[in-house]
Every structure is written in structure tokens, then in C-alpha cells.
Amino acid sequence: MTIKPLILAISLLCFSTYSVSASSELVQETKQASQDQKQHNAQRESGFKQTEQSLKAQKNALIAERKQLQKESDELSAIFSKNEKALATLEQQLHLETGSLGELFGVVRQTAKDLDSELKSSVSGAVNVEHRQLISDIVAAKSLPSMAQLTGLWQTMAQQVNASSELESTTITMINGSGHRQSINAYRLGNMALVGDDGFLQWDNKKQVATYYAQQPELMPTFAILSEMQGQQTIMMASDPSRGIMLEQLANTPTMKERLQAGGVVGKIIIGLLLIGLIISLFNGVRLFVIRQQIRKQLKQPQELGKNPLGRVLAVYDAEKQRSVEALELRLLETIVDEQQGLEKGLSMLKLLAALAPMLGLLGTVTGMIETFQVITQFGNGDPKVMAGGISMALVTTVLGLVAAMPLLLTHNILSSQAESIRTILEKQGLGLVAEQAEKIAQPNAMNMAA
Incomplete structure (x- = not known):
């Protein structure tokens, strides 16, 4: 009976000793963890402070840059306003100095367009025409024509007027029935038609070649007939005042057989x-x-x-x-x-x-x-x-x-x-x-x- 209580008392004493020891170790660990957390927090606070200082420095730099840009913008706005006023003054001065030259430019440009269309569609393009590029420049120009351009314009117009009254023998390139190019002699009837050995020729200004119309009218002139009549003062002949449109339509006119x-x-x-x-x-x-x-x-x-x-x-x-x-x-x-x-x-x-x-x-x-x-x-x-x-x-x-x-x-x-x-x-x-x-x-x- 005495041994069991003794054993129990010894057991309790051992357990108490172990509990005290474990509790002291837990306290030590808790203290250590608390110190580590404090050190970590101190490091984070130090990093936050450094970041805050860096952001403040960037903010100050951006504010300074904004002030500089605002200053430059104000200066440019002032320069723009000044230039705009100066431009308005110059435009008014230009308008006063040009006077009716603006209307003259419109007339010159329209005349140049008509003349350019004439050069592209007329048979006078078979003969070398000077200032052709100059006319194209006037048509495409956005500014007032120069004196050289105006001179070239009236000279080209004079050439066309003179060419419209001429019966001139010239050499042109023609595409024959087999599709080959050959040089032939032809008469130019003003700016209306070209006449070859077999009648009227159709002139292509782009390709600078001629072809015979598919169907020729009755009593058509030929190169031989015009050569015989060259010396006469008055020459009567059939011609196409539409510059080839009627001759092209003549080819589309159906024959009696086609109608039947x-x-x-x-x-x-x-x-x-x-x-x-x-x-x-x-x-x-x-x-x-x-x-x-x-x-x-x-x-x-x-x-x-x-x-x-x-x-x-x-x-x-x-x-x-x-x-x-x-x-x-x-x-x-x-x-x-x-x-x-x-x-x-x-x-x-x-x-x-x-x-x-x-x-x-x-x-x-x-x-x-x-x-x-x-x-x-x-x-x-x-x-x-x-x-x-x-x-x-x-x-x-x-x-x-x-x-x-x-x-x-x-x-x-x-x-x-x-x-x-x-x-x-x-x-x-x-x-x-x-x-x-x-x-x-x-x-x-x-x-x-x-x-």
C-alpha cells in the first residue's frame, strides 16, 4: 500500500519538472520569434521610407518638367499667334498686290486645259509641237504662271491656229494590215484629218501611230489627188469636221446585207x-x-x-x-x-x-x-x-x-x-x-x- 503512493508521487514530480522545462523553451522561442519579427518590420519600414523619398523626388522632377513644358507651350502659343497675325497681314498684302491676277490665272489655266485637250485629240499632234510639256505644267500648277509659261502658251496657240489652215505633207508612222509599223507620206488637212494613199487615217496621239479607218466615205481624197491639187489656190474636197467621230461611226453603219x-x-x-x-x-x-x-x-x-x-x-x-x-x-x-x-x-x-x-x-x-x-x-x-x-x-x-x-x-x-x-x-x-x-x-x- 505504501509503495504505490510513493511511485505516484515520484511520477507527478517528474511530470512537473518536464512541464516547467517545456514551458521555458516555449517562452524562449516566442521571444526569439518576436525579435525576428521586429527586425523584419524595421527592414520593411526602412524600405518604405526609401521608396517614399524616391517617389517624392520623381514627383518633384515631373512637376518641374511640367512647368518647363507649360512655359514652352505658352511661348509657342504666343509665337503662333504672332505668326498668324503676320500671315494674315501678308495674305492681305498679297491679295492687294496680285489684284486681278487670280482671275487671270483661272483663265490661263482653263485655256491651257483646252489647248492640252486639243493637242491630245488633234491630228496636228502628228507634227512636233513645242512647249507641250510647258502646257502640262500650267494645267497641273497651283501657283501663278510665270512669264515663260505665258509666252509658251500663246506661242503654242499661235502654232495651232496656223496649223489649222495648212495643207502640209508630212511623214508619219502607220500600222499596216499585217500589224507592222511603217513610215508613209501623208497630208495633214489643218487640224481635222490625215490623208494617206488609201484615204483618211485615224491618228493615235498616245502611241504616235496612224491606222486607216475601217470604212472610207465616197469621193474620199487620197495622197495622190492632194499632190496634184497642191498648187491650186482653192481646193474642194470631202472632210470630216468632227475630227474622226463621223468616220468612226461610218464603220459602224451596217450595210444592206447586214440589215437584211x-x-x-x-x-x-x-x-x-x-x-x-x-x-x-x-x-x-x-x-x-x-x-x-x-x-x-x-x-x-x-x-x-x-x-x-x-x-x-x-x-x-x-x-x-x-x-x-x-x-x-x-x-x-x-x-x-x-x-x-x-x-x-x-x-x-x-x-x-x-x-x-x-x-x-x-x-x-x-x-x-x-x-x-x-x-x-x-x-x-x-x-x-x-x-x-x-x-x-x-x-x-x-x-x-x-x-x-x-x-x-x-x-x-x-x-x-x-x-x-x-x-x-x-x-x-x-x-x-x-x-x-x-x-x-x-x-x-x-x-x-x-x-
Whole structure:
């Protein structure tokens, strides 16, 4: 019983001793950590102070720089204001000194532009023109022209005026049909045209070469003709006052063949009908003319019965002279009707063709418009060239229909008049025969009644 309390007391004493020792070590560690934290804080405070001093120094430097820049800005503003006032004064002085030179510069520049355009488009560019670069400088200038530029301007204008009245022989470069360049002799007609061996030449000022126009006008001048007329005081010749525009349009003018081709199938049918109608008209015209000549001859010699309508009518009377007046009249009427059918043979076809031609023209018009609307549906109406084919077909077929109908109607009317004239002669002769027969029958009856 005594040993256990003793052991317990010893254990408690040992634990107390250990606790005191551990507590003293913890205190020491805490003190050490506190000292370290103080040293660290002291170092951080020292760094913050140094940073604060550096920032203050930078702030002071920036403030000083700002003051310096503000001072310089004020000085520059003052200089700018001073210069602006001086510039305004100089501009006013310049305006007073130049006076109307500003308007003169505008006139000179516009004149230089017109002259520059003239030099670029006129055939006088085929001849060396001085001061060409000077004119370009005046056009591009932003300041008043100098005296040298003004002198060059009026000298160039004088050259152009003189060149417009000259017929001058010169040597130019031409592109031939095979695409090769060659030098040829040509005449310059003022500033309007160039004339070579084969007619008018188209001049390209940029490339300094000439080419013949695709189509030359009638009675065109040539180099040989102008050489022969060189010594004459007055020379009459065809020329293009538009300086080539009309000659270029001449190449775009379609020929008769191209116009007929634009009519398409309908146009060809109309032309075919016209040719058939003209052949029928020519044949009937010749036939009726021959018949009229035969009838005239028959009228002069009624006893000699010929192979013509009047001869056949007279033959009916001579065939049986003892028939009654009514029978003779009916026989003559039958013969005249037969002859009338022969005289009017082919005229009904002419009338049909004359009526059919404008209807075909209307058909071509409708067909061409349908084609035009189809093209518009596919490609739109932005480019008129894509619609030109259908419109051309519509117009050409209309014209062809009218052109075909008018001569056919005219020939039908002429031939009908001739046939009607011949029929009238036959009827008059038939009536005369009937009257003669009636007189022969009435004469014996009168004598019998008198007896």
C-alpha cells in the first residue's frame, strides 16, 4: 500500500519538472520569434521610407518638367499667334498686290486645259509641237504662271491656229494590215484629218501611230489627188469636221446585207415573197403589154382575125352570122368572161402577197420583241447591246413587210387597171357587134312592114 503512493508521487514530480522545462523553451522561442519579427518590420519600414523619398523626388522632377513644358507651350502659343497675325497681314498684302491676277490665272489655266485637250485629240499632234510639256505644267500648277509659261502658251496657240489652215505633207508612222509599223507620206488637212494613199487615217496621239479607218466615205481624197491639187489656190474636197467621230461611226453603219440578215428567217421569207411577186408582176406586165399591142393592131385591121382576145371575140361573131341577137350576146359575153379570166390571171396572187407581207412583218416584230424580253430576263436591261438583236429583228421585219407590200400593191393596181382597160375594149367591141347584128335583123323586118 505504501509503495504505490510513493511511485505516484515520484511520477507527478517528474511530470512537473518536464512541464516547467517545456514551458521555458516555449517562452524562449516566442521571444526569439518576436525579435525576428521586429527586425523584419524595421527592414520593411526602412524600405518604405526609401521608396517614399524616391517617389517624392520623381514627383518633384515631373512637376518641374511640367512647368518647363507649360512655359514652352505658352511661348509657342504666343509665337503662333504672332505668326498668324503676320500671315494674315501678308495674305492681305498679297491679295492687294496680285489684284486681278487670280482671275487671270483661272483663265490661263482653263485655256491651257483646252489647248492640252486639243493637242491630245488633234491630228496636228502628228507634227512636233513645242512647249507641250510647258502646257502640262500650267494645267497641273497651283501657283501663278510665270512669264515663260505665258509666252509658251500663246506661242503654242499661235502654232495651232496656223496649223489649222495648212495643207502640209508630212511623214508619219502607220500600222499596216499585217500589224507592222511603217513610215508613209501623208497630208495633214489643218487640224481635222490625215490623208494617206488609201484615204483618211485615224491618228493615235498616245502611241504616235496612224491606222486607216475601217470604212472610207465616197469621193474620199487620197495622197495622190492632194499632190496634184497642191498648187491650186482653192481646193474642194470631202472632210470630216468632227475630227474622226463621223468616220468612226461610218464603220459602224451596217450595210444592206447586214440589215437584211438582221431580219432573220421571217425577213428572208418576206424577201422571197417580194421576189415572187415581182416576177409575177413582170410576167403579167409584159403579157398585158403584148396583148394591148395586139388589140391595137386588130382594131386597125378588123378583117384579119389574130390570136388575141379581140380576135377571138370577133371570131365568135363571124362564126355564125344568122344567130339571134340574144344568142350572139350570150356567146360574146361568154367569150369576154373567158378572156377576162385570162387577163386577170396571177393578179389575185399579187393581192394575196401584198396582204401577206405586212402580216409577216408583224410576225417578225412580235418574234423580235419576244427574243428581246428573253434576253432581258436572262441578262437584265443594263446593257442595251444585248437587246439590240431582238429589237433590230423587230424593226427590220416591219420595214421589210411594208417595203414588200407597197410595190406589190402598186403593181397589182397597175396591172388590174390594164386588164380592166382591155376588158372595156372587148365589151365595147362586143356591144358594137350585138348592135350591128340587131340592125341587120331589124332592117329586113322594116322593109317587109313597109311593103
